[in-house]
Amino acid sequence: xxxxxxxxxxxxxxxxxxxxxxxxxxxxxxxxxxxxxxxxxxxxxxxxxxxxxxxxxxxxxxxxxxxxxxxxxxxxxxxxxxxxxxxxxxxxxxxxxxxxxxxxxxxxxxxxxxxxxxxxxxxxxxxxxxxxxxxxxxxxxxxxxxxxxxxxxxxxxxxxxxxxxxxxxxxxxxxxxxxxxxxxxxxxxxxxxxxxxxxxxxxxxxxxxxxxxxxxxxxxxxxxxxxxxxxx
Numbered sequence: 525x526x527x528x529x530x531x532x533x534x535x536x537x538x539x540x541x542x543x544x545x546x547x548x549x550x551x552x553x554x555x556x557x558x559x560x561x562x563x564x565x566x567x568x569x570x571x572x573x574x575x576x577x578x579x580x581x582x583x584x585x586x587x588x589x590x591x592x593x594x595x596x597x598x599x600x601x602x603x604x605x606x607x608x609x610x611x612x613x614x615x616x617x618x619x620x621x622x623x624x625x626x627x628x629x630x631x632x633x634x635x636x637x638x639x640x641x642x643x644x645x646x647x648x649x650x651x652x653x654x655x656x657x658x659x660x661x662x663x664x665x666x667x668x669x670x671x672x673x674x675x676x677x678x679x680x681x682x683x684x685x686x687x688x689x690x691x692x693x694x695x696x697x698x699x700x701x702x703x704x705x706x707x708x709x710x711x712x713x714x715x716x717x718x719x720x721x722x723x724x725x726x727x728x729x730x731x732x733x734x735x736x737x738x739x740x741x742x743x744x745x746x747x748x749x750x751x752x753x754x755x756x
Contacts, residue, residue, distance in 0.1 A: 545617070681748070690703075725745075
């Protein structure tokens with residue numbers, strides 16, 4: 525059974541990120557996403573290569589690059605279909621210049637980056653796995669690609685809005701949610717093993733049937749999963 529970890533500090537964010545790299549949306553994201561706890565859960569070390577799938581405007585990639593202290597690589601992937609939607613958000617994020625340590629990649633989800641097999645330490649999928657069903661992404665192909673790019677012992681971290689078990693991926697396009705058990709089954713089918721979960725984004729009062737991306741952004745129950753590539 526995976527370890528369930530709840531030993532995390534307060535969510536207050538004394539951010540080391542330069543103000544010039546932040547956008548107004550980040551304050552609300554900090555409150556809902558608990559980036560300090562997430563960085564601890566990732567168990568990052570300087571020199572690591574980290575790939576973020578569906579990076580959006582780079583909010584999480586920004587925090588990862590800061591945690592690596594400029595001694596590593598962060599590949600922030602977005603699919604070509606998101607280019608128009610993301611343009612104003614990326615323009616705002618990069619208004620003062622590039623994000624230090626972040627390399628932007630525009631590739632489809634099912635072949636997210638070009639990387640040598642066994643060359644990546646961490647792959648992140650933060651609040652985007654639910655987008656894959658209605659975008660007709662070949663999730664099995666994507667997860668196999670992630671397995672291949674990870675080093676033995678490397679980790680794949682998935683965070684998303686919880687759906688009811690019986691809803692599986694049926695409410696992905698309507699509620700922007702996906703069932704935790706479905707994600708676990710799909711990722712483990714690719715050969716990765718669920719290693720640890722965390723509860724710092726759990727919200728028991730969520731009925732799992734409301735729109736997760738409503739405005740303003742609501743508090744939702746979110747699962748946090750870490751899968752590892754076996755050493756052998």
